[in-house]
Amino acid sequence: MPYRGYIDRVIKLFPETAEVYEIVKAEMSKYPGASHDLSHVERVMANCWKIYTEEKAGDLKTISLAVLLHDSKRHEEENSGEDHALSGAEFARTLLLNRGFPIETVETVYDSIICHSYSNHKVPRFIEGKILQDADRLDTIGAIAIARLFNHNNGIKRPLYSPEIKPKKTYDGISLTYLNHIFEKILKITPDSFWTETAQKMARERYQFTLEFTRKFLREWYALD
Structure with a gap:
């Protein structure tokens, strides 16, 4: 519960x-x-x-x-x-x-x-x-948002990431890789896109965490770390 x-x-x-x-x-x-x-x-x-x-x-x-x-x-x-x-x-x-x-x-x-x-x-x-x-949308960025992302598959077998599958320019509800979802949707929910000042403040740290996670993911993927 x-x-x-x-x-x-x-x-x-x-x-x-x-x-x-x-x-x-x-x-x-x-x-x-x-x-x-x-x-x-x-x-x-x-x-x-x-x-x-x-x-x-x-x-x-x-x-x-x-x-x-x-x-x-x-x-x-x-x-x-x-x-x-x-x-x-x-x-x-x-x-x-x-x-x-x-x-x-x-x-x-x-x-x-x-x-x-x-x-x-x-x-x-x-x-x-x-x-x-x-x-x-605050629950769509940050640590829990990333956990939610990897729990959700939209009924498809979605790879974590594939360099051959480029992110779509416009989010259509189904991303073909998990990392593409971050580029297509999550990173577009920037702090200044929120309506209220309070939400903008709450979003800043969560957005930064998401950005750092994405960078770290790619560095590990390509064995740069």
């Missing part, structure tokens, strides 16, 4: 989110790996709370609902290729409306989820969505 410190805080502060969490837990259990499990949701929640606390922007309950639900349909994308941001947003809208959440909250959560995916290149309409996007 993943650590639930920040999710527990959310449920204590907003008891109406407890049922949402249980539904999310059931959905996330269908994902076949550790790269998008409940511990990812917990880390994104922790990032969101830090950003919210520093920035004093947005509605915390709305942000928290968006975090809980943002990857709820990731398992379906893994199986069918359907965009998890779109299906997750639709799932969240139906779920929250059926449980009596205000329409303004529901629509903000919907927009936040549909915009969170890096691959879609969408700009959130609301600050809550920008905070979710920042918090989610």
Whole structure:
């Protein structure tokens, strides 16, 4: 069971989110790996709370609902290729409306989820969505992000690295080597690409670690170290 410190805080502060969490837990259990499990949701929640606390922007309950639900349909994308941001947003809208959440909250959560995916290149309409996007992308750079990367295979037998397979200029959701994924996506998530100043600060050390890892990887690959 993943650590639930920040999710527990959310449920204590907003008891109406407890049922949402249980539904999310059931959905996330269908994902076949550790790269998008409940511990990812917990880390994104922790990032969101830090950003919210520093920035004093947005509605915390709305942000928290968006975090809980943002990857709820990731398992379906893994199986069918359907965009998890779109299906997750639709799932969240139906779920929250059926449980009596205000329409303004529901629509903000919907927009936040549909915009969170890096691959879609969408700009959130609301600050809550920008905070979710920042918090989610913070988990895409740094030490844990690298561990997540090597756990995820998109259903293909992916080599660590191949000099013959050049990185794509534009990330399309499937990198042909693990190292290419770093070049195609991770290293493009630079600190200045985050919306909030707090996230930019949090991103700097993580980004530098990722950069140093990549350099070290290549030096060892070519026996330069």
